[in-house]
Amino acid sequence: MTEMTVNPYDVKGEVDYDRLIKNFGIKKIDEKLLKRIEKIAGEVHPYLRRKIFFAHRDLEKLLDAYEKGEKFFLYTGCGPSGPIHIGHYSIWSFAKWLQDKFNVELWFQFTDDEKFLYKDMTYEEIQNWTKENMLDVIAMGFDPKKTHFLVDTKHAGIMYPEAIKVAKKITFSTIKASFGFTDSNNIGSIFYTAMQTVPTFLPNVLNNKNEYCLIPLGVDQDPHFRISRDVVEKLGHKKPAIIHAKFMSPLTGVTGKSSSTNNDKVILMTDDPKTVKKKINKYAFSGGKETVEEHRKKGGNVLVDVACQWLKYFEDSDDKLKKIYDKYSKGELLSGEVKAILIEELNKVLKEHQKRRATAEKQIDKFIF
Amino acid sequence: MTEMTVNPYDVKGEVDYDRLIKNFGIKKIDEKLLKRIEKIAGEVHPYLRRKIFFAHRDLEKLLDAYEKGEKFFLYTGCGPSGPIHIGHYSIWSFAKWLQDKFNVELWFQFTDDEKFLYKDMTYEEIQNWTKENMLDVIAMGFDPKKTHFLVDTKHAGIMYPEAIKVAKKITFSTIKASFGFTDSNNIGSIFYTAMQTVPTFLPNVLNNKNEYCLIPLGVDQDPHFRISRDVVEKLGHKKPAIIHAKFMSPLTGVTGKSSSTNNDKVILMTDDPKTVKKKINKYAFSGGKETVEEHRKKGGNVLVDVACQWLKYFEDSDDKLKKIYDKYSKGELLSGEVKAILIEELNKVLKEHQKRRATAEKQIDKFIF
Numbered sequence: 001m002t003e004m005t006v007n008p009y010d011v012k013g014e015v016d017y018d019r020l021i022k023n024f025g026i027k028k029i030d031e032k033l034l035k036r037i038e039k040i041a042g043e044v045h046p047y048l049r050r051k052i053f054f055a056h057r058d059l060e061k062l063l064d065a066y067e068k069g070e071k072f073f074l075y076t077g078c079g080p081s082g083p084i085h086i087g088h089y090s091i092w093s094f095a096k097w098l099q100d101k102f103n104v105e106l107w108f109q110f111t112d113d114e115k116f117l118y119k120d121m122t123y124e125e126i127q128n129w130t131k132e133n134m135l136d137v138i139a140m141g142f143d144p145k146k147t148h149f150l151v152d153t154k155h156a157g158i159m160y161p162e163a164i165k166v167a168k169k170i171t172f173s174t175i176k177a178s179f180g181f182t183d184s185n186n187i188g189s190i191f192y193t194a195m196q197t198v199p200t201f202l203p204n205v206l207n208n209k210n211e212y213c214l215i216p217l218g219v220d221q222d223p224h225f226r227i228s229r230d231v232v233e234k235l236g237h238k239k240p241a242i243i244h245a246k247f248m249s250p251l252t253g254v255t256g257k258s259s260s261t262n263n264d265k266v267i268l269m270t271d272d273p274k275t276v277k278k279k280i281n282k283y284a285f286s287g288g289k290e291t292v293e294e295h296r297k298k299g300g301n302v303l304v305d306v307a308c309q310w311l312k313y314f315e316d317s318d319d320k321l322k323k324i325y326d327k328y329s330k331g332e333l334l335s336g337e338v339k340a341i342l343i344e345e346l347n348k349v350l351k352e353h354q355k356r357r358a359t360a361e362k363q364i365d366k367f368i369f
Numbered sequence: 370m371t372e373m374t375v376n377p378y379d380v381k382g383e384v385d386y387d388r389l390i391k392n393f394g395i396k397k398i399d400e401k402l403l404k405r406i407e408k409i410a411g412e413v414h415p416y417l418r419r420k421i422f423f424a425h426r427d428l429e430k431l432l433d434a435y436e437k438g439e440k441f442f443l444y445t446g447c448g449p450s451g452p453i454h455i456g457h458y459s460i461w462s463f464a465k466w467l468q469d470k471f472n473v474e475l476w477f478q479f480t481d482d483e484k485f486l487y488k489d490m491t492y493e494e495i496q497n498w499t500k501e502n503m504l505d506v507i508a509m510g511f512d513p514k515k516t517h518f519l520v521d522t523k524h525a526g527i528m529y530p531e532a533i534k535v536a537k538k539i540t541f542s543t544i545k546a547s548f549g550f551t552d553s554n555n556i557g558s559i560f561y562t563a564m565q566t567v568p569t570f571l572p573n574v575l576n577n578k579n580e581y582c583l584i585p586l587g588v589d590q591d592p593h594f595r596i597s598r599d600v601v602e603k604l605g606h607k608k609p610a611i612i613h614a615k616f617m618s619p620l621t622g623v624t625g626k627s628s629s630t631n632n633d634k635v636i637l638m639t640d641d642p643k644t645v646k647k648k649i650n651k652y653a654f655s656g657g658k659e660t661v662e663e664h665r666k667k668g669g670n671v672l673v674d675v676a677c678q679w680l681k682y683f684e685d686s687d688d689k690l691k692k693i694y695d696k697y698s699k700g701e702l703l704s705g706e707v708k709a710i711l712i713e714e715l716n717k718v719l720k721e722h723q724k725r726r727a728t729a730e731k732q733i734d735k736f737i738f
Contacts, residue, residue, distance in 0.1 A: 159529075184542060187562070188537050
């Protein structure tokens with residue numbers, strides 16, 4: 001068995017989320033908290049009900065403040081080194097739900113410095129991806145009046161002076177332990193976590209406020225903030241609250257996380273319907289049995305079937321999802337049939353996204369802070 | 370004997386400059402090079418004749434280009450964490466000579482990020498020193514039309530994007546070896562050398578040129594550029610040329626380097642004539658004998674007498690200096706008498722400086738890039 005590794009620069013092995021909760025020192029989102037969110041927001045997002053967003057830091061404190069009438073702001077982001085895929089989409093659509101339901105500002109960071117420092121790519125390639133990725137973020141439908149893009153290299157003038165305040169309080173020992181770095185890491189990559197910390201308090205610095213920050217993120221990003229939450233507090237800011245998502249599994253199986261390193265095995269936001277169909281049918285790991293006869297008799301395994309698992313992200317109705325799972329487990333639905341349902345749902349999402357993306361470019365200036 | 374240590378963050382022991390030349394891989398400024406400078410500049414600065422500026426990197430190449438009609442630019446700077454002292458003055462007055470004689474631009478960096486990251490001082494304290502230090506730099510009489518202040522935190526918008534290109538090519542191993550760092554160093558201090566490298570090519574990036582850069586500096590700053598010269602070349606820029614100064618000795622003796630860590634034992638640019646007199650008389654290490662009688666008989670030791678050594682910086686006439694040294698060696702001049710000469714020269718310099726400093730504030734905007 002591969003030892004589980006989860007940090008921003010490495011996700012390996014089968015992820016045990018209960019162990020992660022313990023290791024990271026984060027809190028499970030329990031029924032009580034879900035009810036509380038429902039009371040405030042008027043509904044609970046399917047990703048919360050389905051434990052896709054499964055854990056948090058200080059979300060209760062943030063809600064306490066919110067219920068007393070205090071505002072908070074959202075912070076999420078994207079490392080621009082390749083095309084946006086459906087895994088990004090899922091985190092951001094949840095962020096959009098938060099923006100809409102809580103009526104809050106969203107600060108969206110493009111970590112172009114990070115990707116340049118970690119990837120074997122040129123500065124120009126990263127800048128191209130930054131622009132491409134912006135189109136996808138805009139296509140998510142965020143409110144341009146309440147959404148502000150921060151691009152690390154473009155906004156270094158306001159970010160670097162704050163980043164050094166963070167950096168002064170973090171030693172290389174800490175970075176080594178948190179990210180698995182060695183002396184062979186480049187000095188930009190070592191510094192970088194300070195830049196990722198800045199948006200947790202920058203809006204407060206710019207507006208002379210002290211609001212909570214809420215960060216919806218993939219749980220692999222937590223180590224950045226595990227380090228910096230204490231630092232941020234020492235600098236006189238509120239510790240950011242975090243809400244953690246599980247990894248959307250790769251098409252090829254339910255371990256690791258979806259990533260753009262192999263575009264064939266991930267669904268890109270720019271994929272056309274035929275490509276989606278081909279990829280799902282070819283690569284989506286099946287929980288079905290070897291023959292149709294056996295499947296009909298013994299049923300499929302919902303837990304390892306990627307199409308079943310991905311439907312959690314795209315089938316909003318709990319009833320419908322339950323029916324699909326039941327039928328699949330009993331063998332009434334074949335793997336190919338579940339895949340067909342997924343393909344249809346995905347293509348609906350992508351069609352809408354691509355329509356909005358086509359007109360996104362002229363909105364870029366409205367979004368850049 | 371204390372082992373010799375010379376790097377930007379530590380100068381210890383008696384500095385053996387011949388060994389430094391070998392260890393650092395820099396070149397001695399020889400008579401041939403001095404003659405060449407004299408031919409171009411019309412004169413040789415006393416600091417060159419007196420081997421205060423004693424070594425270089427690629428100065429010959431830079432002069433080759435200059436003689437072919439190519440321009441170069443100067444880059445020097447200051448770490449703003451305390452008052453400016455006569456040691457800074459000496460480097461900058463040589464920089465001013467270079468600017469005047471070669472008619473070139475000077476880029477002057479205030480490394481406020483560095484000082485914040487390395488010193489136990491607040492961000493606000495460093496910002497105050499930055500402003501104070503600017504007044505002294507302006508008082509040096511640099512040409513405002515050809516002198517551009519870069520303040521790392523103020524100009525991070527243009528500097529950080531270039532700094533990450535440098536940082537990507539430097540590992541922590543290299544930093545450890547060059548600066549004596551450990552895993553306990555903060556991650557900002559580890560990144561910092563990349564920021565110090567940027568002005569060696571930033572003017573070329575901004576103006577779409579590829580001119581040589583010449584850096585007059587105290588030899589302790591060389592490790593920054595020893596690391597980054599190769600990196601800069603890999604990024605498509607010319608390796609910066611460097612001209613290295615020996616350390617102006619502390620008042621208390623001819624080992625180590627002058628620094629502001631003890632303002633009593635250093636001459637500040639803001640000291641009044643009485644303070645100068647008091648400090649020199651009280652602290653300047655004497656090369657004289659124990660009694661006047663013995664001194665008259667055996668003579669003093671010019672090499673360890675701080676007043677004699679400092680006069681190299683402030684007595685332009687070689688003849689006069691030689692006479693003072695001869696008389697002191699023979700016992701014709703007492704330590705107190707040499708001190709009196711030094712005090713007079715210093716106070717002349719400081720009077721002029723302070724006059725210009727008093728009206729410097731209204732010029733700041735002209736100098737900031």
